[in-house]
Amino acid sequence: MKYKFHDGGRSNTPFQKKSNLGDCVIRACTLATKLPYQKVWEDLCELSKTTGMFPNHRQTYEIFLAEHGWIKQKTPRDKNKRTISIRNWEFNKSALVAVSRHLVFVDKQTVFDTWDCRTRKIQHYFISTSQLMGA
Secondary structure, three states: OEEEEOOOOHHHOOOOOOOOOOOHHHHHHHHHHOOOHHHHHHHHHHHHHHHOOOOOOHHHHHHHHHHOOEEEEOOOEOOOOOEOEHHHOOOOOEEEEEEOOEEEEEEOOEEEEOOOOOOOEOOEEEEEHHHHHHO
16 A cells, blocks of 8 residues: 555645644545535535534534445454554555544555555445445
8 A cells, every 4th residue: 555645635725724624534535526625625514514513523424425425334354353554455446444533535555645644443434336336
């Protein structure tokens, strides 16, 4: 698994000069849905009004992902049924991967994020319905 720096398009928004935004959900959802960063941010904020949770809360982003055709999958495990890190995950498609307090986009054995989180253990992941149908 490789790592490539990617801000999800934040550098094209008014938020570009901010740091430590806690925007991993927005970045990952932007890369997965191919929607503009600002649109994803606005959609998640609007959806959070109905969930009563923040835009980066699991209850909010899981609804957003489902609306865009992404389905939650079980935790991948090794042959001894232990959880694995992103680095050791042999997955060649696109996925949004949830690790402890973080969401990241993975595509064809590359992690796209603002920091290298490959050592983190995978809790669960999301795959698009189009990939499931093609599998």
